[in-house]
Structure formats: structure tokens, C-alpha cells
Amino acid sequence: MTNLGNARLAAIAPSAIRAIHDRRRPTSIDLGMGQPTLHPDIEPFEAALAWVRDHGSPYAPPGGLPELREAAARIYGGHFHAAPSNAAVLNGSQEGIFLAIKALCEPARDHVLITDPAYLSYARCCELEGVAHRAVPLSAHDGFALHADALLNAVTPNTKLIIIGSPGNPTAAVMDERELRRLARGLIERKGPPIYVVVDEVYRELTFTGKPYPSLLDHYPNSIGLQSLSKSCALTGLRLGFFFGPTAVVDAVTRAHSLIMLNVNQFAQRVALEILRDPQRLRAHHPWYVAQRQVLLDAAGRNGLRIIEPQGSFYSLAALPEAWSNSEAAADHLLERYDVVTIPGAIFG
Template identity: 45%
Template sequence: MNPRVNEISGSLIREMHARKRPTSIDLGLGEPSLLPNPQHFERALHYVAEHGVKYTPNAGDSELREAIAAHYRYPTMERADRVCVTVGSQEAMYVALKTLLDPARDELLVVEPAFPSYAKMAALEGVSLRSVEMQAKDGFAFDGERIAAAVSARTRAIVLCSPSNPTARVITTAAAEALTRALQRRDGEPVWLIHDEIYRE
């Protein structure tokens, strides 16, 4: 068994959730309170009845990838071949870290406060972790220059979440541009910016 698994602590979020009382207001898990639209289930059942259940291509169904690319229209990512469908954002993050970082030499920089799974994924992969704290006195606003100043010679990727989990802060255009400019001025290998957008919509 991978010894790193034993070094990773359990989820504090789940621990707190287990302690809730009947009078507690649960703000711990990002679970929607609205029920899904029944029409979506009907369409899915109709599709399965007509086509059966089959494996999709490794990167995901081509029509779905085209729809995702058209919906987001990110620069340089407008084509379906730039989209990979995963089972949720946790898998997407894990695939990104596994693909972009070499545990023997690379470091991951996490913008804090942050969702705790980022650190756990890095630990599981044996990737060195560094963090940069956004300041409570500033309402945890993203500070592009502060983030860039925390980049070391070994940093190969930065993870930030906007809107932030847990603070709900959104990175401003000015902060994003400051971070981009600072990273472009940096010598050495490029740094990947992994933007977790789970709460974008």
C-alpha cells in the first residue's frame, strides 16, 4: 500500500459535518438545495433506452466537449480538442496535478484560504507544497503581486479558486492582470495557473 495514504489526515469538513446538531445551520458542504429538473432525467432515460450505455472516448463525449468549448469560449480553448471531461472538479484537479507536476522537482503553490483537498492531492502525489495567505485585514482579497512574490524557482503551478472556497471572494481583473504580468516577467520555466471555477456559475 502507498505509505503516503497513511500520512494524509481525514477531512475536517466531514468531521465537522458529523458533529452537527439538529439546530445547526449547515454551511459545510456545497450541496444544492434545489431538486433537479425531472425533464433532465427523462431525457437521459430516453437517450439510454435508445442508444444503450457505452464507454465514451477517454476525453469525453465529442458533442459534450463541443458544447463546453462553445459555452466557455476561453482564449486558445475554443475547440473541443482542448476540453477533457472528468467526473467532477476533484478528478479534474487531480488529473491536472498529475499531468503538470514532476514530484521529483516541482512545487505547487496554493492560494490560501483554500479548499483542503488541494494539499491532500499534492501530498498523495509527493509534490512539495507551498502556500501564500491572502490577508484577513483585506477581506481575503486576491493580491496578484503577493501571489507572484511567493513563487519560488521550483514552483511549476499555482492553484487558485475564484469565487473562492471558502471565502467567496472573486479575483478582480486588476489582480488577475497583476499576477499574469508578474509571471510573464519571471525568468525560468513557465508556471501553470490552475483556476478552480467550481462556483463560477
């Protein structure tokens, strides 16, 4: 990228996922982008449009509609962040990643811990802010499971923030309840300034463990939750997300959000409010993903493809056949030879 003056921005490489996506053809079988193919429920849009007919489309409060914050905190805030003051409405959970780093980290002093592999934006948002980040390696041998000890052992006096995804992108791993408790206990017992943990939970409605979803927001007061309707409700284009955390953190994030975005558009918030009034809508697509997951597992078994069984999300990591030395070459071959779009695992770490 051309350096127009901001060297940090210029140093961030363009999205490799987007570059692969742009190479797809009309005939391609697209297994690349994290884009649901299901259509969303139209009723919430109709209800939002009816509201606009009656009230127009005014600005919304910087932190979001009070009734939407209340509903979101009640459903997703967990034990520690269940009040409306613990919630903010943002332009997608992606904004929450960036604003958590901006609000909490001093570039000259603080470090951020990120798992490897992980969603690319965690590291890129750190780089954009000039905040150092360190990788905590995960292992394919145990399904890229998140272990509390690995995270706690990586903490240094400069660690201010830990960012994890559960279910993970691209790992599809869900952090075990016992590991969450160990992580919370270890951070609480640690002396010094608080360490905040951002948990990207945008795939929590798409889990396949057969158990209730375990959330760090139930166990750690300095947790920060990111949530969205993009994946669970096939609303990636709505660009609406939620940020949950201690009130002081939410206030700081809201101030930054108001300077950058002013607010989230009224119509999107009205759609979200209608969805959260009937929380069963959040799981409406889950049975379809369960069936798709089983199709994948059956096909992999029949064809000798080694994959890590997804515990959540709609991703799966497959082991490279011995003939291939790297995932980039394999993905390129699948696209050029078979017209199948995939994402190389190496992109994520």
C-alpha cells in the same frame, strides 16, 4: 490512518469537514457542507433517459463526448481554450485538481503554490502525489482578496503550478480583473519554463459582483480551468466536471484519466449535454442565492455579526466574537448548544 504501505496516503488526515458533518442530528440546522439544497431541473435527466432508451448505455470516449467537449469549451474555455481539443470531461472537478498535479509535476523537483486559506483538496492532492506545496497567505483585512504581486513574489525556480479558486472556497472572494491581468502579464514576462495556473471556477455562475465574471482563461495561455455542474445546477451527485487547458496538457490528463477511471458515465454526460444546450439553465438558481445572501447580510447587520460579504459561491466567513479564542471551539459550541452545524475557518488554513 493505518499505514498499509503508502506512507503519503496514511499521513493525510481524514476530512475534518466530513467528521463535523457526521455529527449532525436530524434536527440540526446544517450550515456546514457545500451541498446545495435546491432540487435540480429534471428535464435534462428525462432527455438523457430517452437517449438511453434509444441507444443503450455504451462506454463514452476517454476524454468525453465530442459534442459535450465542444459545448463546454465554447461556454467556459475562454479566449485560449475554446476548442474541443482544449476540454476534457472528468468525474467532477475534484479529479481535475489531482490530475493537473499528476500530469504536470515531478515530485522530486516541482513545487505548487496554494493560497491560505483554500479548499483543502488542493494541498491534499499535492501530498498524495509527494509534491511540495507552499502557502501564499491571504488577509481578512481586504476580504481575502487575491493579489497578483503576492503570487508572483512567491514564485521560485521550482514553481510549476499555482492553484487558486475564484470564487474562493471558503473565502467567497472573486479575483479582480486587473489582478488577473497583472498575474498573466507577470507570468508571461518571467523567463524560464512555463508556470501553469489552475483556476477552480466551479462557483463562477454564483457571483454577486454585478460585473461579468473575470476569468484567467481569457488572459493567460498556460491557464487551466476547472468547472462543474455540481454547484450551479445542484448536481453534486452527478459527479461530472470539466478540465480546460492547452491541448498537450488536456491530452496528458486524458491519458491519466483513462487509466484511473476509463471514462465518465454516458448518462451523466448526456444530462450535462442537455444542460449546456440551453446555457440559461446554468444561472437558473442564481436569483435564489442572491436572495439568500441578502437574508444573511441583513441578519448579520441586525445582530452585530461581522462577516465578509460574499462576492461569489454560497459561503461566508464570520469573525469570532471576542469571547472565543478559536473557531473549532466556537463551531463545537454552536453544534452542542444550538444544534447548528458550521465549519471552523481554521480547517482551511
